[in-house]
């Protein structure tokens with residue numbers, strides 16, 4: 483975040499909220515579920531009949547989740563995207579979100595860009611900002627998002643069964659590759675776009691309801707997140723086929739072989755869906771079948787040379 487502050491007296495907290503985050507007025511009449519948005523002690527919302535609410539929260543910190551020289555509009559977009567990705571993984575339709583902002587100072591240019599980027603994705607995804615909180619401190623953005631699923635239809639991590647096909651909603655690796663390129667000063671190209679503005683797979687999540695046996699979104703890396711599904715499904719294992727693992731064209735071109743594998747299997751920040759399908763179910767468009775769920779615990783790779791290699795389910799971790 484740059485520190486250009488306004489020469490004028492900074493906006494007070496309430497004016498700032500009204501100026502940049504009172505989006506509810508634009509939603510009036512458009513979203514009848516929001517009885518009261520920002521402005522009262524709490525939001526007042528009407529859940530859709532016959533649905534269960536799906537709630538998630540993710541915090542993004544400058545320097546840890548996004549680089550300190552990332553454009554504010556991309557920061558706004560990204561912080562909401564990572565939460566929508568969790569709703570997608572549950573098969574939920576987005577409804578409402580709360581925004582908790584910790585700001586080192588009032589920088590109006592930054593706030594205008596941040597809110598523009600955030601609302602760009604909010605409007606495109608049909609999710610309404612209904613409240614939040616603002617405090618002073620090192621830049622941190624925490625979003626709590628709520629969605630809905632018809633009762634009993636949420637996609638869970640725990641439903642994978644032996645014999646299920648393990649599938650990917652796209653090509654992994656671009657998230658971390660984008661971060662590495664960013665750190666080298668690159669500011670353009672598909673991997674950078676992917677890192678700046680991850681695209682939550684909401685439509686795929688909806689299409690997988692009643693079809694997929696388990697689902698998760700990839701934030702920490704393919705192996706680490708697949709391991710969450712296998713553990714939640716009763717300690718199962720998996721066999722992945724090297725020949726079926728899709729490799730990003732730019733990674734193939736730019737990176738040495740070991741790095742290609744690391745980005746593909748352990749790179750975080752992909753925000754794609756990983757899901758399991760019962761054998762014989764048609765693979766959704768633009769998805770990849772990469773292996774099978776097995777009884778034997780652990781993740782194995784069947785290499786193109788026909789050897790079986792044990793893989794460590796390592797990925798991004800904040801601690802340890």
Ligand SMILES: Nc1ncnc2c1ncn2[C@@H]1O[C@H](COP(=O)(O)OP(=O)(O)O)[C@@H](O)[C@H]1O
Nearest residue numbers: 537538539540564567568571698699700701702
């Ligand atoms: N501080 C916390 N208190 C309660 N539950 C938490 C906390 N942090 C994470 N969780 C829960 O642990 C689970 C895994 O969280 P996380 O690793 O952040 O998953 P995700 O990648 O889906 O965001 C989620 O169900 C989340 O709600």
Ligand SMILES: Cc1ncc(C[n+]2csc(CCOP(=O)(O)OP(=O)(O)O)c2C)c(N)n1
Nearest residue numbers: 540545546547548549661701702750751798
């Ligand atoms: C500046 C910067 N350094 C490193 C990363 C890589 N990174 C940070 S957190 C993370 C994993 C996802 O974040 P987390 O807080 O674990 O989200 P969750 O799994 O809860 O969705 C990754 C891959 C990044 N995105 N930005």
Ligand SMILES: [Mg+2]
Nearest residue numbers: 539540541568
């Ligand atoms: Mg989380």
